Amino acid sequence: MADHAVAVEHVAHQFDDAEQQKLAAELGMWIFLATEVMFFGGMILAYTAYRYLNPTAFAYGSRQLNVVIGGINTGVLLLSSFTVAVSVHAARHGQRRLLVAALVATIVLGLVFLGFKAVEWRHHYHEGLVPGVRFTYQGPDAAGVALFYWLYFALTGVHAVHLTIGIGVMAVIATLGVRGRFSPAYYNPVEIAGLYWHFVDVVWIFLLPLLYLIGRHAP
Amino acid sequence: MRVPGVYVVVLVALLGLTALTILASSADLGPFSAPVAFTIATTKALLVMLFFMHLKDSPGILWLAAVGGFFWLGILIVLTMSDIATRGVLPIPGK
Numbered sequence: 001m002a003d004h005a006v007a008v009e010h011v012a013h014q015f016d017d018a019e020q021q022k023l024a025a026e027l028g029m030w031i032f033l034a035t036e037v038m039f040f041g042g043m044i045l046a047y048t049a050y051r052y053l054n055p056t057a058f059a060y061g062s063r064q065l066n067v068v069i070g071g072i073n074t075g076v077l078l079l080s081s082f083t084v085a086v087s088v089h090a091a092r093h094g095q096r097r098l099l100v101a102a103l104v105a106t107i108v109l110g111l112v113f114l115g116f117k118a119v120e121w122r123h124h125y126h127e128g129l130v131p132g133v134r135f136t137y138q139g140p141d142a143a144g145v146a147l148f149y150w151l152y153f154a155l156t157g158v159h160a161v162h163l164t165i166g167i168g169v170m171a172v173i174a175t176l177g178v179r180g181r182f183s184p185a186y187y188n189p190v191e192i193a194g195l196y197w198h199f200v201d202v203v204w205i206f207l208l209p210l211l212y213l214i215g216r217h218a219p
Numbered sequence: 220m221r222v223p224g225v226y227v228v229v230l231v232a233l234l235g236l237t238a239l240t241i242l243a244s245s246a247d248l249g250p251f252s253a254p255v256a257f258t259i260a261t262t263k264a265l266l267v268m269l270f271f272m273h274l275k276d277s278p279g280i281l282w283l284a285a286v287g288g289f290f291w292l293g294i295l296i297v298l299t300m301s302d303i304a305t306r307g308v309l310p311i312p313g314k
Contacts, residue, residue, distance in 0.1 A: 026277070026281055049303050
């Protein structure tokens with residue numbers, strides 16, 4: 001880079017310019033997210049097929065979930081997507097304090113979501129609705145209800161793992177932001193970390209109807 | 220410390236749609252309850268992707284990756300369900 005008279009800071013040698021570098025970073029993240037759609041897709045397919053085969057058991061399982069907590073958590077996650085969008089905007093315009101404040105708010109909202117989730121999981125344990133650990137439901141369709149809860153814990157568990165990773169990533173981005181590593185000319189890490197966070201939000205947008213809402217008015 | 224107005228509008232729309240879908244799920248919509256829930260969820264996902272993820276102002280190659288993920292998810296679910304949901308519809312000759 002040093003032998004280039006007009007070397008631009010932050011542009012790696014394999015890229016023509018900053019714009020191409022940014023597009024490459026974004027494309028890489030979008031392709032990764034497409035593979036993540038497939039990753040969750042396997043579980044969503046299993047859910048779709050088994051719900052088709054066990055409609056009443058899945059409706060029963062769904063009705064045991066607390067829709068108030070599910071709804072609040074959806075709001076918390078949507079709000080966190082908003083703060084992430086604000087952080088990217090702040091990075092693009094060189095507003096360091098707003099960038100860090102928005103990222104800290106995002107981390108706090110992510111932790112609130114996980115807190116509510118932990119309260120729910122604890123409740124399922126006491127209700128005896130955790131297949132393989134403590135499952136005491138004996139009513140009709142017990143096998144179908146167990147299947148619903150297997151998929152519920154797989155989907156919400158893998159989602160929570162993604163959110164935990166997202167919180168860690170945002171903590172790193174916030175630290176780099178405090179150190180002044182981003183500028184309007186270079187904020188690609190903020191942008192692609194934001195894409196990941198929004199994806200985790202989009203997954204939850206579909207989990208809300210799949211898990212919480214689908215059985216509320218079924219027979 | 221100014222925040223773009225469009226983000227605020229999108230956030231309000233997302234929260235409103237969440238309230239709407241929870242409200243709709245407690246009403247008796249018969250066979251329409253699942254389609255209504257998934258139409259609202261898809262609308263919310265599109266709002267997040269177009270505005271928060273900036274797809275609206277992104278070049279076509281990013282759209283390709285975004286649409287590709289959902290297209291293949293569609294193949295996965297539609298083709299599998301076309302098997303599972305139609306078993307026993309036709310008799311098997313000789314059986």
